[in-house]
Amino acid sequence: MLKIKKNIAISDSGFVFDPGTGDSYSLNPTGLEIVQMIKSGKSFEEIFQDFATKYEVEEEAFEKYYYDFTTTLKQLRLTEPNGED
Amino acid sequence: MEKIKLNIALSGLNNIDSPGPGIPVTRGLKDSLLIDPKIIGLAYDNLEPGPYMHELIDKTYKVPYPSDGVEPLLDRIRYIHEKEHIDVLIPNFDSELFTFMKSERTLKEMGIRTFLPTLQQFEERHKSNLPQFGEKYGVKVPYSEPIGSIMDFRKIEDKFEYPVVVKGKFYDAYIAYDFEQVGIYFNKIAAKWGLPIVIQEFVKGTEVNVVALGDGNGNTIGAVPMRKTYITDKGKGWGGITLEDPVMLELTHKIISQTKWRGGMELELIRTSDNELYMIEINPRLPAWVYLAVAAGQNLPEALVMLAMEMPVKPFSHYEVGKMFIRYSYDMICDLKEFEQLSTKGEL
Amino acid sequence: MTKLIFERPIIQRINAGLPSKYGMAHKLEPISHIDNVSIKSLMDSYGSPLFIISESTIRKTYKNAFRAFSSRYPKVQFAWSYKTNYLNAVCNVFHQEGSWAEVVSGFEYDKAIANGVPGELIIFNGPDKSRQDLEKAIKNGSLIHIDHFDELYEIISLSKEIEERPKVAIRVNMDTGIYPRWDRFGFNYENGEAWDALNRIMANKKLDLLGLHTHIGTYMMSTDAYKIAATKLASLAVRLEQKHGHVLQYIDMGGGFASKNTLRGAYYPGTDTTPSFDDFAEAITSAFMSSEIKPDNLPLLILENGRALIDDAGYLAGTVLANKRLADGRRATIIDAGVNILFTAFWYEHDIRPVEPVSEQTEDTTIYGPLCMNIDVIRGNVMFPLLKKGDHYVIRRVGAYNNTQWLQFISMRPNVVMIDSKGEPHLIRKNETLETINSQELTPEHLKNFDL
Numbered sequence: 005m006l007k008i009k010k011n012i013a014i015s016d017s018g019f020v021f022d023p024g025t026g027d028s029y030s031l032n033p034t035g036l037e038i039v040q041m042i043k044s045g046k047s048f049e050e051i052f053q054d055f056a057t058k059y060e061v062e063e064e065a066f067e068k069y070y071y072d073f074t075t076t077l078k079q080l081r082l083t084e085p086n087g088e089d
Numbered sequence: 090m091e092k093i094k095l096n097i098a099l100s101g102l103n104n105i106d107s108p109g110p111g112i113p114v115t116r117g118l119k120d121s122l123l124i125d126p127k128i129i130g131l132a133y134d135n136l137e138p139g140p141y142m143h144e145l146i147d148k149t150y151k152v153p154y155p156s157d158g159v160e161p162l163l164d165r166i167r168y169i170h171e172k173e174h175i176d177v178l179i180p181n182f183d184s185e186l187f188t189f190m191k192s193e194r195t196l197k198e199m200g201i202r203t204f205l206p207t208l209q210q211f212e213e214r215h216k217s218n219l220p221q222f223g224e225k226y227g228v229k230v231p232y233s234e235p236i237g238s239i240m241d242f243r244k245i246e247d248k249f250e251y252p253v254v255v256k257g258k259f260y261d262a263y264i265a266y267d268f269e270q271v272g273i274y275f276n277k278i279a280a281k282w283g284l285p286i287v288i289q290e291f292v293k294g295t296e297v298n299v300v301a302l303g304d305g306n307g308n309t310i311g312a313v314p315m316r317k318t319y320i321t322d323k324g325k326g327w328g329g330i331t332l333e334d335p336v337m338l339e340l341t342h343k344i345i346s347q348t349k350w351r352g353g354m355e356l357e358l359i360r361t362s363d364n365e366l367y368m369i370e371i372n373p374r375l376p377a378w379v380y381l382a383v384a385a386g387q388n389l390p391e392a393l394v395m396l397a398m399e400m401p402v403k404p405f406s407h408y409e410v411g412k413m414f415i416r417y418s419y420d421m422i423c424d425l426k427e428f429e430q431l432s433t434k435g436e437l
Numbered sequence: 438m439t440k441l442i443f444e445r446p447i448i449q450r451i452n453a454g455l456p457s458k459y460g461m462a463h464k465l466e467p468i469s470h471i472d473n474v475s476i477k478s479l480m481d482s483y484g485s486p487l488f489i490i491s492e493s494t495i496r497k498t499y500k501n502a503f504r505a506f507s508s509r510y511p512k513v514q515f516a517w518s519y520k521t522n523y524l525n526a527v528c529n530v531f532h533q534e535g536s537w538a539e540v541v542s543g544f545e546y547d548k549a550i551a552n553g554v555p556g557e558l559i560i561f562n563g564p565d566k567s568r569q570d571l572e573k574a575i576k577n578g579s580l581i582h583i584d585h586f587d588e589l590y591e592i593i594s595l596s597k598e599i600e601e602r603p604k605v606a607i608r609v610n611m612d613t614g615i616y617p618r619w620d621r622f623g624f625n626y627e628n629g630e631a632w633d634a635l636n637r638i639m640a641n642k643k644l645d646l647l648g649l650h651t652h653i654g655t656y657m658m659s660t661d662a663y664k665i666a667a668t669k670l671a672s673l674a675v676r677l678e679q680k681h682g683h684v685l686q687y688i689d690m691g692g693g694f695a696s697k698n699t700l701r702g703a704y705y706p707g708t709d710t711t712p713s714f715d716d717f718a719e720a721i722t723s724a725f726m727s728s729e730i731k732p733d734n735l736p737l738l739i740l741e742n743g744r745a746l747i748d749d750a751g752y753l754a755g756t757v758l759a760n761k762r763l764a765d766g767r768r769a770t771i772i773d774a775g776v777n778i779l780f781t782a783f784w785y786e787h788d789i790r791p792v793e794p795v796s797e798q799t800e801d802t803t804i805y806g807p808l809c810m811n812i813d814v815i816r817g818n819v820m821f822p823l824l825k826k827g828d829h830y831v832i833r834r835v836g837a838y839n840n841t842q843w844l845q846f847i848s849m850r851p852n853v854v855m856i857d858s859k860g861e862p863h864l865i866r867k868n869e870t871l872e873t874i875n876s877q878e879l880t881p882e883h884l885k886n887f888d889l
């Protein structure tokens with residue numbers, strides 16, 4: 005399962021700091037929600053369920069954007085390398 | 090005497106190795122015996138040092154770039170004004186001046202005062218207009234002509250002697266020693282800044298500068314001449330010394346009185362070996378070395394604020410000759426929390 | 438409970454070290470309606486992409502421009518530059534407002550005649566006029582603006598065969614202090630060629646010299662250049678009167694005023710830098726008023742502006758086809774309008790907006806058209822809201838030169854609708870179909886069949 009690296013600091017404002025590289029990032033509110041859910045160990049299905057009750061979004065569309073987003077997280081090396089793949 | 094409390098917003102907080110004038114202007118204002126300023130920084134980038142220099146800058150707001158247009162910038166200024174009640178705004182970047190000059194009236198209606206050159210003064214002193222400027226005001230300027238293609242230069246090559254200076258409309262200048270080099274620099278600059286390219290006579294000599302302030306009626310409120318004693322590879326002064334030079338001052342008075350210059354300016358001059366002064370450029374704002382003038386006895390940032398407030402200002406008549414500055418860099422230690430706040434909230 | 442709008446999730450690096458191109462991001466306000474008509478509903482009826490032209494914007498812009506001149510100068514006439522947008526509905530809005538027609542080819546000339554413009558109110562410009570074109574123009578009493586000596590002698594030769602006297606002016610080019618200098622059209626002022634041409638016309642008793650014409654360039658941001666041009670033309674008019682006792686009826690200053698679009702690579706947006714009609718009018722009329730022309734002889738001032746009058750009235754609306762990520766991590770958004778129908782994307786940084794509501798979030802995005810060509814870029818590097826597939830966009834200020842320079846390439850040219858002053862949409866040009874294209878083609882008999 006996808007895991008955010010433990011040492012990554014995420015604040016409520018969506019500010020992300022990677023102490024390993026010194027880089028910082030900002031998340032939009034949707035991105036922040038997803039990252040927090042991933043951090044709390046939720047699976048894609050659970051995350052989608054939460055989103056579907058709160059937002060106007062189809063599963064297909066959500067899946068597309070979810071994977072695009074998590075691919076970016078991987079590219080930025082914010083996830084554990086031996087997580088899901 | 091009771092100091093006047095004023096909220097002063099200013100930009101140019103990039104106090105890096107080729108610094109903006111924001112911090113030096115702030116130091117002048119903090120030294121003032123007349124004004125008790127609250128300094129509101131306007132920042133474009135999360136890593137401008139100014140916002141983190143709390144002993145000088147009281148509060149910082151990020152603002153959109155002038156290239157986004159007048160409206161987004163004014164919207165942001167309106168928001169800041171609601172919170173801070175800005176009395177005077179001092180833009181310190183060249184790229185902002187046009188936008189703020191265009192917004193002068195709107196700002197005034199909001200209750201924000203500025204003290205800027207007029208659009209005409211601003212346009213007239215553009216590099217590509219230098220020869221006309223020189224002719225109109227009787228100031229010696231290097232001979233120059235704009236060209237649209239390198240073939241254009243073939244037609245006028247006879248009018249120049251090598252080396253010549255190849256200049257972009259806004260930025261960049263190279264010295265070319267033959268036709269081939271003109272071609273190389275032409276293409277290099279044109280790719281970056283577009284056309285026309287200005288070909289300028291190369292004037293050999295020592296670069297000297299004047300920082301000055303005009304009241305808009307033709308009077309010079311203050312002027313201090315300086316020579317850079319050390320120039321970095323980016324062409325910035327790393328050290329400088331004030332000069333006693335009546336000729337430079339006279340030239341400054343002449344330019345200010347004829348153009349009725351309003352606001353701060355920096356004159357870039359070349360003194361040739363036969364002691365003639367050529368004007369290379371007018372920067373339409375106070376330069377980053379303005380604190381040297383403050384230290385030499387002319388607090389020009391303070392005077393500029395007083396003029397903006399329409400308060401009486403007595404022209405300076407003296408300054409200390411031989412006053413020096415040496416620029417240094419300094420590693421400030423900052424808190425990540427503050428960086429987070431500026432980058433996510435846009436305020437610090 | 439109504440659900441919230443879903444925005445796609447993003448993460449962006451905060452500029453670490455290098456100053457970024459963007460300061461504080463500002464929100465791109467969506468445009469959902471044009472003249473109170475919903476853009477989405479227009480696309481539902483007329484398809485996507487879709488050109489939308491606002492009639493009331495044309496009229497408002499025209500009136501504003503005309504007032505700028507007529508409040509400063511006694512005699513003013515506009516002539517609509519057909520090449521800028523020759524959709525008949527557009528031309529006729531200008532003609533209803535009082536514009537004559539300005540054309541540069543036999544095709545445009547015939548279009549103006551077919552629209553019902555009287556021949557004597559057509560200005561015929563440009564280097565391309567055939568003998569037949571000239572003959573027709575002379576017989577109709579149109580105003581022929583001579584571009585070169587070959588044309589002058591063609592007219593002189595025609596004047597021997599035709600009863601009607603040709604009504605002519607010459608186009609003059611000159612140094613107005615701007616680059617590049619348009620010296621390939623007309624006769625040069627500085628080297629005396631223009632004066633020479635005028636003298637030859639005066640010497641020939643069969644031609645009526647009515648005016649002088651110039652068109653100093655396009656997307657001009659300098660009002661000074663117009664002042665210089667007006668001063669130079671006025672001095673020619675004065676010399677004509679002094680030497681030949683000939684009083685000119687008009688001076689045509691051409692077009693060229695910049696629209697509020699932003700040029701590619703410009704630092705400030707066009708909305709900040711473009712001079713107003715009042716600024717241009719002040720420059721031109723003050724040059725005439727302070728010239729040596731006698732007050733009683735002040736010529737009619739003609740203007741042929743194109744882009745400044747029509748750009749604002751045109752919109753191009755369409756749909757997002759896809760989002761993808763480029764190799765360097767930047768976002769690419771692909772839309773259904775390419776440079777084949779939005780030719781002006783080559784020189785403008787067009788103002789492109791979302792149609793549906795969006796959040797404050799933006800991302801560094803390159804907007805591509807749908808063509809299979811690398812040059813098909815509508816906007817490079819724009820901080821753009823997070824549009825999803827199927828969302829809509831609208832591009833502002835596309836009224837000039839697109840509906841005349843568009844290409845039928847890979848896909849068909851779309852519908853054009855005009856919203857009238859009451860908010861009613863009218864289809865003014867039908868989209869092309871396979872039949873439109875095929876009806877122009879002829880396949881030789883031996884190529885009609887094949888076996889695969």
Ligand SMILES: Cc1ncc(COP(=O)(O)O)c(C=O)c1O
Binds near residue numbers: 520521563691694741
């Ligand atoms: C002769 C003439 N008049 C008028 C115009 C209209 O120019 P603009 O759209 O720049 O106003 C043009 C355009 O090229 C032109 O060639």
